[in-house]
Amino acid sequence: MHTEDFNRDLIELLDFLEIERAHLCGLSMGGHISLQTAIRYPERVKSLILIGTPFTNSFNWYEKMFVPINRLSNYFIPMKILAKSQAYVLSKYNHNNKRYIESAVRQIPHKNWLRLWNAISRMESGAHLHKVTCPTLILHGEKDTMTMRQQTVLHEKIKESKWLTIRNAHHATNLDNPNDVNTYIDAFLKEL
Numbered sequence: 001m002h003t004e005d006f007n008r009d010l011i012e013l014l015d016f017l018e019i020e021r022a023h024l025c026g027l028s029m030g031g032h033i034s035l036q037t038a039i040r041y042p043e044r045v046k047s048l049i050l051i052g053t054p055f056t057n058s059f060n061w062y063e064k065m066f067v068p069i070n071r072l073s074n075y076f077i078p079m080k081i082l083a084k085s086q087a088y089v090l091s092k093y094n095h096n097n098k099r100y101i102e103s104a105v106r107q108i109p110h111k112n113w114l115r116l117w118n119a120i121s122r123m124e125s126g127a128h129l130h131k132v133t134c135p136t137l138i139l140h141g142e143k144d145t146m147t148m149r150q151q152t153v154l155h156e157k158i159k160e161s162k163w164l165t166i167r168n169a170h171h172a173t174n175l176d177n178p179n180d181v182n183t184y185i186d187a188f189l190k191e192l
Contacts, residue, residue: 093170129157141169
């Protein structure tokens with residue numbers, strides 16, 4: 001699986017649904033896929049809503065060291081444990097998310113997880129952020145330390161962007177504070 005497969009799949013879905021241009025919204029990996037789609041297929045994207053979205057997996061020395069180790073370790077860790085660790089990390093702030101996240105991750109077959117994670121952890125968009133010309137809403141959970149450092153750069157490089165912080169939210173931002181997320185998205189789309 002290649003990182004561009006995600007974008008091609010999204011464009012093929014839009015083609016199948018006969019949607020010429022779309023407002024794309026994604027959280028984390030879904031946000032990065034949406035971001036890369038706006039870079040590679042700008043004529044197909046009306047606007048972007050990026051929630052806790054990274055644009056690189058090598059932002060600093062920690063990520064440069066940790067991501068390859070994490071990628072390799074995933075081969076040896078059973079899905080049951082991967083699901084529990086994902087649920088633990090993503091429900092640190094809101095423990096009510098834990099059961100849902102663990103269940104969702106456990107449904108992914110291990111071989112599919114490896115293919116996905118290998119592609120996801122190689123996604124890089126930093127050098128191309130300036131190519132995003134559509135209106136962009138950046139939403140970030142105030143407690144989300146996973147992508148916090150990247151949000152300033154994301155906002156600076158995407159000229160048509162607006163950056164808002166979601167109170168009482170970690171990386172599972174839409175689960176932690178769905179009311180604020182929905183309110184900001186609704187207001188953004190109405191402004192367009």
